[in-house]
Amino acid sequence: NENLPFTLILTPHVYWAQRHRDIYLRVELSDAKNLDISLQDNNTLLFRAQGHGAKGDNEYRFSLEFLEPVRPEISHKSTQRQVDIKIKKQEERWWGRLTLQEKKPLFLAPDFDRWLDESDAEMELQAKEEKINRISVESRVPYLGLKKGYLFMYNLVQFLGFSWIFVNMTVRLFILGQDSFYDTFHTTADMMYFCQMMAVLEVINPLLGLVKTGFLPAMIQVAGRNVILFVIFGSLEDMQNKPVVFFVFYLWSTIEIFRYPFYMLACISTEWKLLTWLRYSLWIPLYPLGVVAEAVAVIQSLPIFDETRLFSLPLPAVLGHSLSFSFTLQLYLVLMFLGLFINFRHLYKQRRRRYRLKKRKVH
Numbered sequence: 126n127e128n129l130p131f132t133l134i135l136t137p138h139v140y141w142a143q144r145h146r147d148i149y150l151r152v153e154l155s156d157a158k159n160l161d162i163s164l165q166d167n168n169t170l171l172f173r174a175q176g177h178g179a180k181g182d183n184e185y186r187f188s189l190e191f192l193e194p195v196r197p198e199i200s201h202k203s204t205q206r207q208v209d210i211k212i213k214k215q216e217e218r219w220w221g222r223l224t225l226q227e228k229k230p231l232f233l234a235p236d237f238d239r240w241l242d243e244s245d246a247e248m249e250l251q252a253k254e255e256k257i258n259r260i261s262v263e264s265r266v267p268y269l270g271l272k273k274g275y276l277f278m279y280n281l282v283q284f285l286g287f288s289w290i291f292v293n294m295t296v297r298l299f300i301l302g303q304d305s306f307y308d309t310f311h312t313t314a315d316m317m318y319f320c321q322m323m324a325v326l327e328v329i330n331p332l333l334g335l336v337k338t339g340f341l342p343a344m345i346q347v348a349g350r351n352v353i354l355f356v357i358f359g360s361l362e363d364m365q366n367k368p369v370v371f372f373v374f375y376l377w378s379t380i381e382i383f384r385y386p387f388y389m390l391a392c393i394s395t396e397w398k399l400l401t402w403l404r405y406s407l408w409i410p411l412y413p414l415g416v417v418a419e420a421v422a423v424i425q426s427l428p429i430f431d432e433t434r435l436f437s438l439p440l441p442a443v444l445g446h447s448l449s450f451s452f453t454l455q456l457y458l459v460l461m462f463l464g465l466f467i468n469f470r471h472l473y474k475q476r477r478r479r480y481r482l483k484k485r486k487v488h
């Protein structure tokens with residue numbers, strides 16, 4: 126009763142957190158009724174309600190004089206467990222503390238469920254603004270919808286192609302065992318040709334600014350695979366029934382059945398954590414293994430090129446007959462390990478960037 130001077134005033138526990146624009150208060154009062162929340166002098170919040178708090182069913186009150194002025198509109202929501210209050214700051218800036226008085230009231234504590242420090246809150250704000258900008262730009266520019274549609278379809282087609290290869294090889298491996306190694310090329314090459322020809326778009330896409338991929342890593346990836354597929358396997362029949370084809374195709378398709386669905390989800394702004402982890406982790410064992418398998422294929426092809434003189438370079442008579450293509454391939458072997466180094470570093474950076482960003486968002 127307001128008229129009785131010795132009435133005991135009960136205060137609920139209040140937890141707080143802030144963002145650059147807002148203050149959040151969580152009042153520990155269950156089944157709160159007769160809520161009276163108001164603002165005095167632009168910076169003092171007065172709270173009164175009946176509910177179940179630390180001292181049982183009672184009327185609870187508190188007041189908070191904020192460090193800086195806040196806006197008059199206060200939104201609140203009373204649930205079975207608590208009362209949530211959101212207050213907008215008048216000036217959009219970070220406060221050093223909540224209250225004007227330096228000493229924190231006893232009933233007040235940080236809300237660690239919502240707590241962010243200033244730099245994390247800045248990141249959150251930036252991410253929100255980026256998302257809003259993206260959505261508003263996307264709704265205004267139909268071309269962006271077209272871009273996402275194109276990328277989604279491209280990734281879907283690649284996913285289906287590589288899944289077909291992967292499943293086909295796996296089933297044959299289970300049924301035929303090691304015998305399946307020898308005719309991988311004849312059973313899957315057409316699909317691999319199709320997928321790898323399509324993959325040329327992965328070099329064009331960054332050039333057109335459609336994806337953020339670097340041109341060089343994409344070029345190394347696509348050119349590297351196409352040399353193996355079209356020059357080593359495609360042009361030498363003797364290479365086509367070697368087991369190395371199995372290992373090369375299997376390593377390529379294993380990563381792609383995770384990478385393309387990851388991109389598909391990115392196109393519709395969705396993420397599955399496990400898929401993201403697989404996309405940014407599987408390359409760690411697969412990439413070096415892939416390069417080793419490709420190097421074995423190149424090494425195995427050297428004597429065949431020497432023998433068949435295919436793609437050999439005619440030389441003036443004084444320098445000999447012709448320069449075997451195997452010399453070019455030996456040079457290529459060195460390039461391959463350079464390519465491995467560049468792309469391994471690139472993928473490592475992409476992984477770090479992805480997980481550093483994620484970590485910051487989680488806080």
Ligand SMILES: CCCCCCCCCCCCC[C@@H](O)CC(=O)SCCNC(=O)CCNC(=O)[C@H](O)C(C)(C)COP(=O)(O)OP(=O)(O)OC[C@H]1O[C@@H](n2cnc3c(N)ncnc32)[C@H](O)[C@@H]1OP(=O)(O)O
Nearest residue numbers: 336337338342343346349380388408411412415461464475
């Ligand atoms: C210059 C002449 C060179 C001649 C060649 C000489 C050397 C040859 C050596 C070659 C060695 C190759 C060996 C290799 O063939 C062995 C294997 O492949 S073994 C199997 C394992 N392999 C892998 O794991 C590699 C798989 N490939 C890749 O990861 C990519 O091709 C690569 C270019 C290497 C890296 O990808 P990227 O840079 O795109 O990284 P992100 O996935 O993080 O993407 C960056 C952002 O762009 C968005 N993005 C990219 N592509 C798409 C797409 N198709 N659709 C939608 N969005 C896409 C992606 O979402 C990222 O966006 P955000 O940053 O917002 O998340």
